[in-house]
Amino acid sequence: xxxxxxxxxxxxxxxxxxxxxxxxxxxxxxxxxxxxxxxxxxxxxxxxxxxxxxxxxxxxxxxxxxxxxxxxxxxxxxxxxxxxxxxxxxxxxxxxxxxxxxxxxxxxxxxxxxxxxxxxxxxxxxxxxxxxxxxxxxxxxxxxxxxxxxxxxxxxxxxxxxxxxxxxxxxxxxxxxxxxxxxxxxxxxxxxxxxxxxxxxxxxxxxxxxxxx
Ligand SMILES: [Cu+2]
Numbered sequence: 267x268x269x270x271x272x273x274x275x276x277x278x279x280x281x282x283x284x285x286x287x288x289x290x291x292x293x294x295x296x297x298x299x300x301x302x303x304x305x306x307x308x309x310x311x312x313x314x315x316x317x318x319x320x321x322x323x324x325x326x327x328x329x330x331x332x333x334x335x336x337x338x339x340x341x342x343x344x345x346x347x348x349x350x351x352x353x354x355x356x357x358x359x360x361x362x363x364x365x366x367x368x369x370x371x372x373x374x375x376x377x378x379x380x381x382x383x384x385x386x387x388x389x390x391x392x393x394x395x396x397x398x399x400x401x402x403x404x405x406x407x408x409x410x411x412x413x414x415x416x417x418x419x420x421x422x423x424x425x426x427x428x429x430x431x432x433x434x435x436x437x438x439x440x441x442x443x444x445x446x447x448x449x450x451x452x453x454x455x456x457x458x459x460x461x462x463x464x465x466x467x468x469x470x471x472x473x474x475x476x477x478x479x
Pocket of ligand 1: 357358395396
């Protein structure tokens with residue numbers, strides 16, 4: 267190892283081992299009846315005009331058993347999603363959503379090119395052949411996001427303490443605004459700040475909402 271390289275490695279290790287006061291949001295989401303709510307997209311935007319870092323991770327939505335998996339995806343603007351078809355039948359994916367319109371004609375396997383989602387918004391995916399197939403993609407400007415698990419719990423790691431606007435989104439939410447947004451003050455030295463959301467949902471329609479509606 268050259269001296270220059272050794273110095274670089276040592277400096278790097280020092281940076282990694284220096285005490286970093288991590289901040290995070292520990293979020294719990296329930297529906298109007300108090301039941302834990304999974305598949306809620308939660309995201310935080312810091313107050314002020316600080317530039318948001320891009321941490322683009324390629325994602326995928328597979329098709330299996332005539333379903334899109336996962337049902338709900340959350341990505342930062344500019345991210346790519348691949349659409350591997352793991353069914354024996356072909357699918358024809360489309361979106362009419364203004365944030366991302368596309369039409370991927372009938373294909374099998376991994377023949378579909380990944381799509382880049384370059385505008386913030388909500389994208390609803392459907393399949394032209396199988397009407398009941400539906401998936402939701404939430405495309406966000408912020409890299410600070412998470413999705414609630416089966417216990418209605420999510421954790422968002424933050425770069426620093428400060429004031430954040432935290433929002434919750436569910437595909438069956440009655441309306442944005444009502445209880446879906448809060449201002450949260452994250453104090454320095456507080457490892458995790460608890461946030462609770464209660465979202466009022468519309469009743470599920472049989473087969474859920476039609477894609478593109
Ligand atoms: Cu299909």
